[in-house]
Amino acid sequence: MQILHHGAVNGVTGSCHELVVNEQTSVLIDCGLFQGEDSKADLSIEFNITHVTALIVTHCHIDHVGRIPYLLAAGFKGPIFTSIASASLLPLVIEDALKVGVTRDPKIIAACLSLLNKRIVAVDYKTWFELPCKGLNKAKARFQRAGHILGSAYVEIDITNSDNNKHRIVFSGDLGAPYTPLLPSPKPPYKADTLVIESTYGDKNHQGRKERTKTLKSIIERAVADNGVVLVPAFSIGRTQELLYELEQLIHSSSKKSKWRDIHVILDSPMAANFTEQYKKFKHLWDSEAKRKVANGRHPLDFKNLTTVDSHKEHMAIINYLSSRQTPAIILAASGMCTGGRIVNYLERFLNDKTTDVLFVGYQGNKTLGREIQKYGPRNGYVFINDARITINAKVHTISGYSAHADQNGLIKFVTGMHKKPSHIKIVHGDDDAKNALAAKYKEVLGNDVEVEIGRS
Template identity: 85%
Template sequence: MQILHHGAVNGVTGSCHELIINNKASVLIDCGLFQGEDSKDDLSIEFNITRVTALIVTHCHIDHVGRIPYLLAAGFKGPIFTTLASASLLPLVIEDALKVGVTRNPKIINACLSLLNKRITPVDFKTWFNLPVKGSNTAKAKFQRAGHILGSAYVEIDITNKSKNKHRVVFSGDLGAPYTPLLPSPKAPYKADTLVIESTYGDKNHQGRKERTHTLKKVIEGAIADNGVVLVPAFSIGRTQELLYELEQLIYKSAKNSKWRDLHIILDSPMAATFTEQYKNFKHMWDSEAKRKVAKGRHPLDFKNLTTVDSHAEHMAIINYLDSRQTPAIILAASGMCSGGRIVNYLERFLSDATTDVLFVGYQGRGTLGRDIQKYGPRNGYVFINDTRINIHAKIHTISGYSAHADQKGLIKFVTGMRKKPSHIKIVHGDDEAKNALATKYKEVLGSEVKIEIGKG
């Protein structure tokens, strides 16, 4: 058994790991897009796929699935195993990725989606399924809830050799943070012999839920006071739905205050709106808190203050309206790292306005516009948007507690919560500081008997 990494080892994007089961068969875990500093002009598959018999998709964020069209183009003909909810999201994500980054030719898009749909094999959580393996060893896999976004999973893979000895490899995918809205928190697996784990926030701990909700409320109160807009660059799947849930709760609790009662919440992302519908379709996967609200007649993802913007014409009309009327509003728009999408138009118009607040609720990758605003905004710096220098007068906030990623405590707990600890841990999916800090913590907690390795491409 060997594990090769074809992405997400020198940063947090391009997740793609190859588990070599024997000399005739391997499986891929994710096949994601490179973003930010890691971006590549040529996205064609550079590694040998002749022995790859299957692809396992942990969840549908673009940095975990964005290279799938190129994998299909390279001749991959195996099954794509993923959870039931992810199976419904994956074609939507790939279609959008093709339109944004590849082509708008409907024939090419439909041909790719047709190939994709033939390959997708949905599997429920906690259900073992056999992997197509040629040669001496056999392998089976199982999805467990990761709590990151709808349908997200970590995957357990059991490899059995001729002598019937088993070796369990666990790939974390992206683990969710505890106590986030809507989805249950991930639970540690019973055991792992080898663990491949993400480290996005391996060097940080998030704010608690009460603290981050308080911060969110303060930002909104400031916007109400000065009639400004709050711009939230939000990932279409996960962060958007969690924020809608929290905003509905804040408005519900402040219903006696007319300014809160009439506050505009604008979801300006057709993809985010589509994924929000999917979240509603999979209510049975929500956590107990969210289910109780629904039972009481509340609609956490579909409330009266919420306006969804569809067409580009509506999008521009909203920007012009907000610019001319100076009315408080909260805008949630993709992309989450400000590397494209409608949020860029809002930033170009409102970033230089002192009444504007920009609220980052997710990780900002190196080399992205979001990271630059986060870095230079607090020091009254500037950024370039569409080749135009924009001076940053807006107030910049970061609430790490809304990250869909587990923090250092969560990543430690995922391992210490196992009844049978791994003998080998490979740390991936993080900047160098995060990976090194997590490796140090694991060594402190687990001792020298566990081999701690930082993954290399």
């Protein structure tokens, strides 16, 4: 048994890990797109897929699934196993990725989606399924809820050799933070022999939910006092729905004469709107708090103050309207790292306006526009957008507590909560500081009985 890494070891994008079961069989866990400083990487599948018999998808963020079309083009013909909700989301994500980064030719897109849909095998949580294996070894897997986004999972894989000895490998995918809106927190597995774990926030801890909600409320109230706009770059799946949930709660709990009752919340992302519909479709996966609100007649993802923008024409009209009128508004638009999408048009128009506030609620990868704004905004620096130099007069805020990723405490508890601790931990999906900090913490907490290794490509 061997684990190879084809992405997300020198950063947080391009997740793709290969579990070598034996000389004749390999299984891929995720096949994601490179973003930020890694975005110029060759997207073609350069590693040998001759023995790859299956792909397991932990969740549908683009940095975990964006290279699937290239995998299909390289000749992959095996099943694509994923959770039931992720199976519903995956074609939407891939269609959008094709349109944005590959082609808008409807015939090519339709052909790729047809191939994809033939390969997808939807499996419910906690249900073991056999992995196609050649040779004497056998392998089976099951998904457990990861709490990161709708449909997200970590995966347990049992390999049994010819002597009937078993080895369990757990791939964390991306683990969710505790006490986030909408989805239950992940529970640790019973056991693992080998654990491959993400480390996005391996060196940081998030604000608590009460604290971050208070911070969100305070920032928005200050921001809209001057009738400016609040720009929130947010990923279409996960962060957007959590923020809508929190904003609905702030509006609902405000007094009837409060400014919150009149504030405009604009969701300017057709993809995010599509995914929000999927969140509503899979309400049975929500946590108990969210289910109670629905039972009481609340609509946490579809409330009166919310306006959804669909077409590009409507998008430009909203920007022009907000430019000409002093109207306070909260705009949620993708992409989450400002690497493209409609948020860039808002930033280009409003970033040099002193009444603008930019609110980051998630991780910003190295060399992304989001990271540059985060870095230079507090010192009134500048960034380049579409080759134009734009001074950052807007106020820039960061609330780490809204990250969809577990923090250092969560990543530690994921291991210490196991009844049988792993003897080997491989740390992936993080910047160097985060990986090194998490490795040191694991060694401190777990002692010398556990081999802690930082994954390398």
